[in-house]
Structures are given as C-alpha cells and as structure tokens.
Amino acid sequence: MPPIISLSQVSQFNDQEVQIRGWVRHRRSSGKIQFITLRDGSGEIQAVLSKSTLGPEQFESAAQLVQESSLSVTGRLRADARAPGGYELDVSQFNIFHIAETYPIQPKEHGVGFLMDHRHLWLRSSRQHAILKIRHEIVKACRDFFDDRDFVLIDTPIFTPNACEGTTTLFQTQYFEETAYLAQSGQLYGEAAAAAFGKVYCFGPTFRAEKSKTRRHLMEFWMVEPEVAFAELPDVMELAEAFLVTIVQRVLEKRQEELKVLERDVSKLEAIIPPFPRLTYQEAIECLQKCGSPIQHGGDFGAEDETMLSNEFQKPLIVHRYPSSIKAFYMEPDPQRPDLALCMDVLAPEGYGEIIGGGQRIHNYQVLVSRLKEHKLSEEAFRWYLDLRRYGSVPHAGFGMGIERAVAWICGLDHVRETIPFPRMLSRLYP
Structure with missing residues (x-):
C-alpha cells in the first residue's frame, strides 16, 4: 500500500x-x-x-x-x-x-450574520484558514518566547471568588453554596506564582461581561500574562517590546503564504523593530488634543482616542504613567508623582489600539490595604493577596496581551470576530 x-x-x-x-x-x-x-x-x-x-x-x-x-x-x-x-x-x-449536500457557503456575498451562524462551516474557507493558522503561529511564538527565557507556565483558575478590577464586568455563577466569577485575568494568581518561581506566565481563556459591540471586544478571549519578581515598570516595557517584535518576526518568517491570502501589507509588519516610541500619559493627552480630541487630563482613552494615537506612529506606541484614579487598585504609585501609576499600555499601529496592558504592582502591605479601602474592596476577600506583601515582598511587574487583538492587528482584520474559531459576543452564543 x-x-x-x-x-x-x-x-x-x-x-x-x-x-x-x-x-x-x-x-x-x-x-x-x-x-x-x-x-x-x-x-x-x-x-x-x-x-x-x-x-x-x-x-x-x-x-x-x-x-x-x-x-x-x-x-x-x-x-x-x-x-x-x-x-x-x-x-x-x-x-x-x-457525498456532501449542497454547501450553504458559496463564492458570493454573504452577510456577516449568515456567516457567523455558519461559523462551523466558514472555518473551512481559505481566508479563515489563513487567519487561524496565523493565530496558531502567534500562540506558539508566545510560548516559545517565555519558555526560552526560563519563565514557568502557571495555569491560573477560571473560577475566582473575587474580581481583580471590580465585579461590574464579570460573569457571575453559582459555585455550590458560594458566588464565583469567571476570571477576567490570571494576574493576581500570577503574582503569587512569581514570588515562588521568579518569572512566570499564564495563558488561558478570560471573560468580560462588558456590554460592548465594538470591533475590539469579545466576551471570551485568550490572554498571555507574564509576571516577574524584582521587576519594575521599565523592565516590563522592554519585555513587552521584545515580545511583540518576536511575534511579528515569527509570523513574517513562517506564515508568508497565509499573509498573501489575507492580502496583508507586510511592509507594515516589517517596520515593527525596536525601539518603540514612548509617551507619558500627559504627552499622549497633548498629542490627542492637537489631533482634535476633546479629551482632558484625567480622562481614560476610548477606542477613538487609541485609534487616533496609534495612527500617529508606524510602530507600537507605549503610553505610561496614567493617573492612578483611572487604573486598577494594585498599580504601584509613581514615587515622584503619587497621583500617577507606574503602568503602561501598548497601542498597536494602523489604528488597532491597545493590545497590551500592564505595569508595576504595589509591593508595600500598608499601601495595598489603603488602596483596597479606596476602591471599597473587601480586605478579607484579598487576605491571601495581602499575604504576598507580608512574606518576602519585592517589587514586581507584568502585563497581559489579548491574543485576539494581536491576531487582528497582525492579520490586518477589521473585527476580532474572525480571530477565534467560535467568537462569543454580546449577541452571539451560537454555534
């Protein structure tokens, strides 16, 4: 035979x-x-x-x-x-x-709703095939990047007893006699693991019950989140830069055929080399105002602001030191400006907006207790998290990257719904 x-x-x-x-x-x-x-x-x-x-x-x-x-x-x-x-x-x-029945997807225009209802079949098309092959390459590149740098993979729980950024955008579920939430991030558990192993990352599904219909939002998505002990904000800014450069180079090296299918302008990806431009939050506000945005200092960036900012640069843009008031409770204050947080976002070029968010975590016990009170969060619920500041606390930092947003940017897609085999959106739970 x-x-x-x-x-x-x-x-x-x-x-x-x-x-x-x-x-x-x-x-x-x-x-x-x-x-x-x-x-x-x-x-x-x-x-x-x-x-x-x-x-x-x-x-x-x-x-x-x-x-x-x-x-x-x-x-x-x-x-x-x-x-x-x-x-x-x-x-x-x-x-x-x-012998197949008459195939419902033909070489003609189909509405998005029809294609999403037939997502189980749409996956067979050459375009969707190319996107998901690139997604596969990106996921592999993420793992290789951290594995090659001696990070330890830590699987963090999906059921959590409390939220890391408030419960307003979390899916709530019954966990026997208790209330649980589907995880929006593995970060807090990653911090515990970093204190044990030094350098760790988690990689898994995360969930946000955010009632948003924008082209950048899914209810269920995948995140890769490194966390590093003895690291500060500049360290993770450099790590994020090297990380994105590696991913893009891997796709350019391994997935040229798929990029051709998508008619992706690879010259835009070939420009992704270090160093990336860096702006403070205040500098970013000034840049936006010059571009015509009505945003004022203290305001968080919306999708339009991120698009406007990222369109100004041909490489990913790192914006750092946002006001503490608009960031999560665990962000370390800037010692020079306590009203600012030692945090950063990475905005992808070509108008794709935020793909990475992170920064330095509070490592002082009393500061963290104060911040929990400011955010009206239960000290008892975060007792284990506070313990990390009682037993050998060190400066530490990390970030998270949403896989779907990275795939959308690298593939040049208009919407994240094509970046995952079966997307979950505000009005989409089928198939």
Whole structure:
C-alpha cells in the first residue's frame, strides 16, 4: 500500500505513489479528464482523474463529488509549478467517504450574520484558514518566547471568588453554596506564582461581561500574562517590546503564504523593530488634543482616542504613567508623582489600539490595604493577596496581551470576530 501523507509533505514524495485524504474544494470537468482541488487542512492539491486510467464507471462516479465531499485518492505525485501547492496528483484510484449536500457557503456575498451562524462551516474557507493558522503561529511564538527565557507556565483558575478590577464586568455563577466569577485575568494568581518561581506566565481563556459591540471586544478571549519578581515598570516595557517584535518576526518568517491570502501589507509588519516610541500619559493627552480630541487630563482613552494615537506612529506606541484614579487598585504609585501609576499600555499601529496592558504592582502591605479601602474592596476577600506583601515582598511587574487583538492587528482584520474559531459576543452564543 502506498503511504498515507498530508499535503504538507508532498515535496518529500515527488514522483512516488501516495494516498491523500481530504475534502473537495471544487471540481471541474474537461471531457475525459476531471480536475479536483483537494484540501486536507495542511494544504491543497489538484488531483487529475483520467477516464482512460480509472475506467468509465469510476470516472462517472467522480461526477458526484460536489464541494466538501470527502474522499481518499491514490496516485503518483509530480511537480508542476502551475498547480496549487506546486504539485499535481495523477489519480489511479479513489474511495468516496461521503457525498456532501449542497454547501450553504458559496463564492458570493454573504452577510456577516449568515456567516457567523455558519461559523462551523466558514472555518473551512481559505481566508479563515489563513487567519487561524496565523493565530496558531502567534500562540506558539508566545510560548516559545517565555519558555526560552526560563519563565514557568502557571495555569491560573477560571473560577475566582473575587474580581481583580471590580465585579461590574464579570460573569457571575453559582459555585455550590458560594458566588464565583469567571476570571477576567490570571494576574493576581500570577503574582503569587512569581514570588515562588521568579518569572512566570499564564495563558488561558478570560471573560468580560462588558456590554460592548465594538470591533475590539469579545466576551471570551485568550490572554498571555507574564509576571516577574524584582521587576519594575521599565523592565516590563522592554519585555513587552521584545515580545511583540518576536511575534511579528515569527509570523513574517513562517506564515508568508497565509499573509498573501489575507492580502496583508507586510511592509507594515516589517517596520515593527525596536525601539518603540514612548509617551507619558500627559504627552499622549497633548498629542490627542492637537489631533482634535476633546479629551482632558484625567480622562481614560476610548477606542477613538487609541485609534487616533496609534495612527500617529508606524510602530507600537507605549503610553505610561496614567493617573492612578483611572487604573486598577494594585498599580504601584509613581514615587515622584503619587497621583500617577507606574503602568503602561501598548497601542498597536494602523489604528488597532491597545493590545497590551500592564505595569508595576504595589509591593508595600500598608499601601495595598489603603488602596483596597479606596476602591471599597473587601480586605478579607484579598487576605491571601495581602499575604504576598507580608512574606518576602519585592517589587514586581507584568502585563497581559489579548491574543485576539494581536491576531487582528497582525492579520490586518477589521473585527476580532474572525480571530477565534467560535467568537462569543454580546449577541452571539451560537454555534
């Protein structure tokens, strides 16, 4: 029996008999020859079916093979620069697994609602395939970046007894006799792990019950969050810069074909090299006001402000030292300006806005107790978190990056709904 191979392996089997299993992308006939474009998830190939080789009966049965029918084909591979993937398969026999019904997604305009209702099928399209292959590469690059730097992966809980930034945008659920929340971040637990291991990261799903319909928001998304002991704000700014450069370079190196499918302007990605521009919050406010924004000092940036700011630069922009009043309770105050927090956001260029948020955490016990009171948060609920400031507390810092926003930016997408296999949005829980 010839070997069963994937289409990613065809270059290793030129001029050899192989078996390939997959689905029909499309079929066309030219008299006594039929051409089937076959996909298997790793690539595509043109299979050539000849009536003289297969015989009239099997040749006619191939006419049933409509889009998304599944089959295995056996034949000899040959290099052909004109063919998709650079190879063709001269079929000597085939076996049909299933003749598909009429496929609902056709090469015509479909509304977004229709495509999202058929997301389970839309994933098979070349565009969605390219996006999710790039997502896969980004996820792998994230893990490799931290693994290569001796970070330890720590899996943080999804059920949490309290929130790290208030409960107004959290999904609440019953946990036996207690109330629990779906985690909006693994950060607090990451801080505990950093005190044990020095350098850690968590990587998993997070949830925000934010009633937002913008192109940047999902209710369920994935975050990678490093946390580093003995680190301060400048350290994590440099770490975030190196992190993004590495991810973009990996995609440029490994996913050129997928970027071509998306018609991504790769020159924009090739410009992502260090150093990144850095602005204080006050400098960013002044920049926005010059651009026509009505924002005043003390106001948080909205999506339009982030877009306006990031459009001013060709590289990611790091904005740091926001007012403490608009940041989370755990942010370390600037010793020179206690009204400012030692925090930072990284805004992606081309108007994509915030993709990373982080900063230095409060490491003084009394300061943290005071901040909990200011935010009207229960000291008892955060007793374990306060313990971290009682037993060998050190300066520490970290950040979080939303995978979907990074994928949207790197792929050049208009909306994050295409960046995850099955998006959960304000009005979308199906399929």
